[in-house]
Amino acid sequence: MNIKPNTLRTPDDAFVGLNDYPFEANYRQVDGMRLHYIDEGKENAKAIFLLHGQPSWSYLYRHMIPLLVDAGYRVIAPDLIGFGKSDKPMDSETHTYANQVKWMGDFVRQLGVNNASAFMQDWGGMIGLRVLAQQPQWLDRLVLANTALAEMSKLEKFMVPKILKLLAVMAGKPSLEKFMGNINYGNWAGYFRHAESLQIGQIIQSLTTRVLNEDEMRAYDAPFPTPQYYAAPRKMPEIVASELDEVNADWEKLKRWNKPMLTLFSDKDPFLADQGYDKKFQKNFSGALGQPHMTVENASHFLQEDQSKLLATRLSCWLQQTSY
Numbered sequence: 001m002n003i004k005p006n007t008l009r010t011p012d013d014a015f016v017g018l019n020d021y022p023f024e025a026n027y028r029q030v031d032g033m034r035l036h037y038i039d040e041g042k043e044n045a046k047a048i049f050l051l052h053g054q055p056s057w058s059y060l061y062r063h064m065i066p067l068l069v070d071a072g073y074r075v076i077a078p079d080l081i082g083f084g085k086s087d088k089p090m091d092s093e094t095h096t097y098a099n100q101v102k103w104m105g106d107f108v109r110q111l112g113v114n115n116a117s118a119f120m121q122d123w124g125g126m127i128g129l130r131v132l133a134q135q136p137q138w139l140d141r142l143v144l145a146n147t148a149l150a151e152m153s154k155l156e157k158f159m160v161p162k163i164l165k166l167l168a169v170m171a172g173k174p175s176l177e178k179f180m181g182n183i184n185y186g187n188w189a190g191y192f193r194h195a196e197s198l199q200i201g202q203i204i205q206s207l208t209t210r211v212l213n214e215d216e217m218r219a220y221d222a223p224f225p226t227p228q229y230y231a232a233p234r235k236m237p238e239i240v241a242s243e244l245d246e247v248n249a250d251w252e253k254l255k256r257w258n259k260p261m262l263t264l265f266s267d268k269d270p271f272l273a274d275q276g277y278d279k280k281f282q283k284n285f286s287g288a289l290g291q292p293h294m295t296v297e298n299a300s301h302f303l304q305e306d307q308s309k310l311l312a313t314r315l316s317c318w319l320q321q322t323s324y
Helices: 064-070 097-111 123-134 154-171 176-181 185-194 200-206 214-221 231-239 244-254 277-284 308-321
Strands: 026-030 033-040 046-051 073-078 116-121 139-145 261-266 294-296
Touching (some): 033 064, 046 308, 064 073, 064 308, 073 097, 097 123, 116 123, 123 139, 123 244, 154 185, 176 185, 176 200, 261 277, 261 308, 294 308
Parallel strands (some): 139 261, 261 294
16 A cells, blocks of 8 residues: 555554564554554454554553454454554644544444444544444443543633633743652643653653553654654643534533443542542443443553553443343
8 A cells, every 4th residue: 555645654564573463454544544453253243343542552552452353342442543553644633633523433444343342442432433423333332441522601602712822831841750659730741742752652652551661662652763753742642622512512422422432531640530520421321321331440541551451351241231
């Protein structure tokens, strides 16, 4: 598959020998670019989508995938455009919220797997939820973990983007050490915008409770061999509160989606723990009523690293309990 102009493709040898990542590579073409995805257990009738966020990739799910396949599910884990083994547009202006939703929506339509289930975390939820709003037949079950989708009033739509921009400006050009010592939105956005060399493995480590080994941190660095590849992870912190009219419209559609929904948020996520986002999802989705929502203990933002076995077991048991 040819590479689209002004687009990069991480060389395959960057991914050779990654620990616990033996999965065959699959690709679909979206908007002239190659989108990579894992597709294991294809012989199984019921499918689970696993959606990652920023700055991770499908490697984040490496420990959950075999457990879910063993439980009898087909497991599909795509890499967002700009991340992992997917193609990476070099122009930061290409990496809009709308484009990420469009690209993932195109992938879902092409794959043609409907009435599936999904586990969404971080930007995987912010993007995946809008895809679900626009393609409600895609999923019959939904699990949300450490993610958000901002439904905002007129005043909030005016104020929140300004406040976030101000926080990023006030943070200046934080080093990795400054971010790790004070994890907040301003330092997050400032680090990704200004750091000459993004230490993705170290960032993931700062947002886990489990100690990653050097090979694991190298795997998180692998998709981005030089700063030319950084456009997506640099841009995404800046578009958290963008396209708010469109987000509000998609929220209205989501409120009509009434299939079973479960929240699994972490107790030690420095961004989202005790912020009420899980309760907001429970309130707005009618299918959340009476479900066994839980707080995942001893887990930070990237809970897939911290509690992979628990998450896979909880997910497969819940799907069986809800007759999926």
